[in-house]
Amino acid sequence: TEALFRLSGGDGRKLLNIFELIVSSEPKKKVIITNDLVQQKVQKNTVLYDKTGEQHYDIISAFIKSIRGSDPNAAVYWLARMVEGGEDVKFIARRLVILAAEDIGLANPTALVLANTTFQAVTTIGYPEARIILSECAIYLATSPKSNASYLAIKNAQSEVRNSGDLSVPLSIRNAPTKLMKELGYGESYQYAHDYQGNFVPHEFLPEEIQGASFFTPGNSSREKSIREFLKARWQEKYGY
Template sequence: MSDSHIPLPERLRPRDLTQIIGQEHLLGEQAPLRQMIDQGHLPSIIFWGPPGVGKTTIALLLAQAVDRPFISLSALNTGVKELREIIAEGGDLLTPVVFIDEIHRFNKSQQDALLNAVEKGKITLIGATTENPSFEVNSALLSRCQVYSLNALSAESIQSLLTQALQNDSFLQERHILIEEFDALIQFAAGDARKALNLLDLIASTFEPDMENIITNAIVVKVAQQNIARYDKSGEQHYDLVSAFIKSIRGSDPDATLYWMARMLKGGEDPVFIARRMLIAASEDIGNSNPNALLLAGECFRSVQAVGMPECRIILGQCAVYLATSAKSNSTYLAINKAMELADKTSNLPVPLHLRNAPTKLMKEQGYGVDYLYPHNYPEHFVMQEYLPPELKGTKLYESARNKREVEAERLQQRRWQQQQQQ
């Protein structure tokens, strides 16, 4: 494979800790990681920081600096069985450095397996996470690791990174590129070195070699908007897949629902995010046509957090098929939106006196709670009375959908309206 076919971030991956840009607070002359390496010491570590700031690269270079074997795993596709096998094999090596990307996606049993290995010195763990480890890594494991925060790259660091890329990469050198304006590159990168380099590589691929090529903000915006999915997996493609997934549930197509879910999982989407979206769909698109959908989606959400990948794909699939094949209704979704809009316009209206509590004598004297009719004292636990402010009398926010469950539940609504019309 020619160098031009290797992604630019990989072609320019630092070969030494001194080449890391933007993490001087950890790797500077007197910084903690630098001092540890100078002493030949490497403890178990959790790196916490946004994507594209060097977590994986630093972990690899730390292992190399202390001359230890390096094993790289992803929490997305490593189960407990595989984890235990790797740990057992590592016992035959000089204590290996086991790097686990997205460690926050490991469930409790997976983290417990790591805990035992760390405690017994079978491995040196380096975990990477974009989530706060205080919430996502169990306390026993966390207490045995040093936690270091990595920063998003500053505008100056991104500019320095891009300048070095032009100077050091042969493919870019052939295109004689001059970056005239850095603003758009820095904005699209958003502190992420990988995004910055991928975008530069993408732009350079549109240039002819052995010509003078100038990068301006306008060129960056044009190329980025046309090809955003190629250099930013969390960008437009992410939202397109989620949109297709939700619309497939809403459209009652279980096959398409499973397909788009699989695409998201294969692309590295957080399964908790998918479960969260199904929680919303269970209420927004199914609602009271099948209240069990929300219960199942809630249990799915909790189970996914407990189990993690790869096993939680089964739970996600079960819930997704149930939602897709369920009866549909958005009546409560529309009703709460109307209510929110009405509340914005009428927030000055007082609560009618008969609906107010009267915990004190003074409140009772002022008429709080007077004339309130307790529904349980009446036949069928229903009595006609007004619950809205007088100014909103007759307002109807909820319109039941034409499905069996909501039609049956509409009986008291119809009775209330009939009595209201007679008054």
């Protein structure tokens, strides 16, 4: 029927699940499948969301991309699809925590705090009230300014580590818990930032082979512009901020 194909969304596995649901719930051996019967059975049984198959990943992907794209309406729709399908609240909340760091990050650091609080709250409370907490978090994240600068920074740094290998820690910033280590020069020439004006003094913290390498570039959000000014005042000549 038209309803059977429409509700399956073109997913053959889901179509078979709906078909099985209808047939198994009817006491009669002969079942005439109509649009009304399909609608009736589906409305009574919302567990048609495949939590292990392709649909599971498609919908969480749509949910995350909607938030990343700053669309709260699409975000709560896909959230509702997961809620109605009985998706694990921890699975949804974990993805929100990841998104808060990866896609919002320094543009609004409070997003990560809220996402982590959301994970703790829904884990404690569970359904049905957890849906409200998830909705609040999803909308907040969708309407937050976006930045992936932190994600790119660690990606760039990891790429450097893979390329340059296990470079030595500069002697001046090595730990020197013993007399021998101090005699070997560990910690020598280290300048304690708080002893200087503005709690800052230029120092070399990277290995000699990659001195001057820059991995972090602030984004264009208002908060990251202030971060750029902070770095520019201290490291403009070295890192080009």
